[in-house]
Amino acid sequence: MAFDSRLLSGIGVLSAVIEAGSFVRAGEALGLTQPAVSRAVARLEARVGLRIFNRTARSITLTDEGRRFYEAVAPHLSGIEEATILATGAKEAVQGRLRVNVDGAFGHYLLAPKVETFLARFPDLSLEISVRDRMGDLVADGFDVAVRFGVPESSALVTRLLLETRVITCASADYLARHGVPTHPKDLEQEHECVLLRDPSSGRHFAWEFNKGEVVIPVSVKGRLLVNDTGSLVGACLGGQGVAQLLQLYAQHLLADGQLVHLLSDWSTETFPLYTYYHPAKFVPAKVRAFVDFVLELVSSEPWRTLPV
Known part of the structure; x- marks a missing residue:
């Protein structure tokens, strides 16, 4: 034809x-x-x-x-x-509108606080950030790129591992004063109230497990509070509602200034990956390349990498 x-x-x-x-x-x-x-x-x-x-x-x-x-x-x-x-001889090829799909943990704690640096670097670019529970269909929803925590599902998209951050178990000092400090992961099953985070893929809360070297212990935690975003998870933990599992990447400053206490640190070798996703193409658009490079720069400079356990 x-x-x-x-x-x-x-x-x-x-x-x-x-x-x-x-x-x-x-x-x-x-x-x-x-x-x-x-x-x-x-x-x-x-x-x-x-x-x-x-x-x-x-x-x-x-x-x-x-x-x-x-x-x-x-x-x-x-x-x-x-x-x-x-x-047309434009001095800066990175321009137009870039639509980015992110989860709350990345969008709220890493991208939004640093986005001014990115936009100042590319004055002809406008950015739309959409925080979603699930990535959905990047094509049907019109997104250029996504950055999300978790193991990627099978798809035709290009995926790139950006980092792996530790999963750490935390509670406020006030909660621990009332309920005691757990000394073993199994203590959480009977003696403690936990704040649970909903897994959008199942509708149930994320399972808890604790890793020490090659030893992995699943723990059947319970709690009366189930939340669907990391902001509520952190807030409830800070407020003394219970024990929570957080990502070290966004909990580091709360540990450093004593707002939260790191529990069971000997059992904190589990990690959670952060990936970027974009459409397969022989030539990746300059605006997508610029954003992915910025995210790599952002995560590589985070001080959480050297935070002591």
Whole structure:
């Protein structure tokens, strides 16, 4: 089939719809009416011979075929955008809008406090940070890159391990004065109230285990408080509600100034990984490369790496 140059226009509209989440908002971004956007998408569907969106009166979602189609063409759109920037002689290729998908632990404790440095470095770039329980579908949701804690699920995305931080067990001095200090992981099963963090993939709380070298002990903890974000987890632990398992990466300053006490330090060799995710492409967009490089710089400079147990 001969190449139809109008496909590029249609794909550009498709990209705008995916990023905006609706025909109306895509039209506002493109300076088009909602019917014009709808017609452009319909023409694209006719040209490629597949239905890209499932449409209802209240929402639109990518079909499986539409998602695969956009996964294939999105890297080329980014390449065209970057080539255009370079061809116009722009001094800084890192520009435009970058949409980032992060979990709360990374977004709240690492990225947001340092984001001014990144944006000052690239004045022609705008950044959208979306904190989510789960990564979801980067393509369907229109994200450029994600940074999230946890073991990655199988996908076509490029994944890169950024760091592994220790899982540490903590409580406030006030809680320990009332309930005593555990001397063995199994003490937590009967004698202590724990603050639990919901696992978004299962709806139940994350399982607790304790590692000492090659020895691993699972512990069936209990607690009356279940939270779904790290801010609430840290706050409840600081308030004396119970024992919590935190990541050393964001608990370090609370330990250093005595707001929290590190418990069972001999059993604290378990680690939790942080990964970045982005779309596979021969040429990764400059804005994505710049962000990943910044995150690597950010995590490599964190003092938690030398925090004594």
